[in-house]
Amino acid sequence: MIHSLSLSDVLAEHARSRPQVTAVVDGEVRLTYPELDARVSRLADALATAGVAPGERVLWLGQNSHAVLELLLACSRLGAIFCPANWRQSADELRFVVEDLAPRVVVREPSDATAALTADTTLWVEAGEGYERLVASGSPGDFPPAADTEPVLALYTAAFDGRPNAALLSSAALLAHSVSLLVVRQMEPGFTFLNNGPLFHVGTMMFCLATLQIGGTNVFTPAFDAEEVCRLIDAERVTQAFLFGPMIDAVTKANTGGKYDLSSLRFVSHSAEWDAMITVDDSPWCRSKMGGYGQTEVGGMLTFLGLAPGAAGFAGRPSPLAQVRILAPDGSEVPAGEVGEICARGKTLFSGYFARPDLNAVKSAYGWHHTGDLGRREPDGTITFIGPRLRMIKSGAENVYPAEVERALKAHPAVADAAVIGIPDATWHQAVKAVVALKEGVEATADDLIDHVKNALASYKKPREVAFVDVIPKRGFTPDYDALDAAHGGGNYPGT
Incomplete structure (x- = not known):
């Protein structure tokens, strides 16, 4: 184990070398690195007592909390796997996650979606007081080192076939990605990150872990609230937060008149009003508008535009710890200028999907991870992202997969067939539109179908609009999405 380095x-x-540094801020909770380390040891012991052995899973069903980081670190200490699930999902979606992952322990916040979930072999712990009792029940102590190559984090992603898959990431992969991000973002000691984006999303998690690696401070807030983001940036002198266009606009509006001092935030230039409130950062990451290409399976970012200023390819150049090839279906590399699938291997890559051996074999064909996305190598060696090989809708920061929404629509008793497209949206980039053929002699309104999907899936996946047609055009056995886009205003897909 002399060459191993885990999150734990x-x-x-840090507990030894940064004894006075604040590691975690969450409401009234403030923990130094030694205090965090002690809690994680107690938590690891409590989880072990509950039957969490190496390879077992622990699931979090709730909003952002310091408990997410503690559970991840405790699982790293035990050689177990931690999964923060999307709390915005419906009861049906969360039930699938519980059945698929078969966790030994679930820590959940009370909600309508989580209340009815059960599993015979699982210890169910209520977040808050129940979680604190779990931590207190453990004893401090030493644990044998866990291999850094074993999976430690599971993030559900890629619902192209109608159900998501849990991508498994090891400590080695996560720390390698953090190193790349530390370089491009030019993170330094004292870096303070506001975890206001969802921690089930790799975009927030990757900065949380990079902040941990540099010995910085992670500030947690349950979910995005513009006024609270302003208050926390001011109070905790936050360096960076999880923000993109509409969120930046909301924060700017909330701070009209300069109620809060946001000058500690070193961030991307956005608008005259925003730039006047913050410190516009000059790191390669911020100069490039946080540009690049990534996905959960590569730990976050595979390429950075910040490594290729003035490049021809708007996805930039690969991370220093990864390789990228543009491959044809037969596994051969296509010439520069031609489109193929973006494939990768290297230190930041995931360990495969949980309990998906057939999918893993397909995704790792020819010794490369196949991202499912199309790209092109430019003459200067940089990468251009073209778009998903299979269709995806991008609404704000969320990925919506048509197959998943189509499956929900087809479960409605009035629906004979359905297809889902993305339509341009000025605020969120795309919105979901359903094209539906009803069964003969059966009626349903657009509101009926929208409510049906909202009850089956996370609210952001529901259609905003529904168009009724006699028949869904097909290309073979699948919907002819090009024809549907042309007929019903589809467009603005990622990469276009």
Whole structure:
């Protein structure tokens, strides 16, 4: 184990080398690195007592909390796997996650979606007081080092076939990605990150872990609220937060008149009003508008525009710890200028999907991870992202997969067939539109179908509009999405 370095090892080292640094801020909770390390040891012991052995899973069903980081670090200490699930999902979606992952322990916040969930072999712990009792029940102690190559984090992603898959990431992959991000973002000691984006999303998690690795401070808030983001940036002198266009506009509006001092935030230039409130950052990451290409399976970012200023390819150049090839279906590399599938291998890559051996074999064909996305190598060696090989809708920061929404629509008793497209949206980039053929002699309104999907899936996946047709055009056995886009205003897909 002399060459191993896990997330748990990073924490243990910070407890010794940064004894006075604040590691975590969450409401009234403030923990130094030694205090965080002690809690994680107690939590790991409590989880072990509950039957969490190496390879077992622990599931979090709730909003952002310092408990998410503690559970991840405790699982790293045990060689177990931690999964923060999307709390915005419906009861049916969360039930699938519980059945698929078969966790030994679930920590959940009370909600309508989580209340009815059960599993015989699982310890169910209520977040808040129940979680604190779990931590207190453990005893401090030493744990044998866990291999950094074993999976430690599971993030559900890629519902192209109608159900998501849990991508498994090891400590080695996560720390390698953090190193790349530390370089491009030019993170330094004292870096303070506001976890206001969802921690089930790799975009927030990757900065949370990079902040941990540099020995910075992670500030947690349950979910995005513009006024609270302003208050926390001011109070905790936050360096960076999870923000993009509409969120930046909301924060700017909330701070009209300069009620809060946001100058500690070193961030991307956005508008005259925003730029006057913050410190416009000059790191490669911020100069490039946080540009690049990534996905959960590569730990976050595979390429950075910040590594290729003035490049021809708007996805930039690969991380220093990864390789990228543009491959044809037969596994051969296509010439520069031609389109193929973006494929990768290297230190930041995931360990495969949980309990998906057939999918893993397909995704790792020819010794490369196949991202499912199309790209092109430009003459200067940089990468251009073209778009998903299979269709995806991008609404704000969320990925919506048509197959998943189509499956929900087809479960309605009045629906004979359905297809889902993305339509341009000025605020969220795209919105979901359903094209539906009803069964003969059966009636349903657009509101009926929208409510049906909202009850089956997370609210952001529901159609905004529904168009009724006699028949869904097909290309073979699948909907002819090009024809549907042309007929019903589809467009603005990622990469276009």
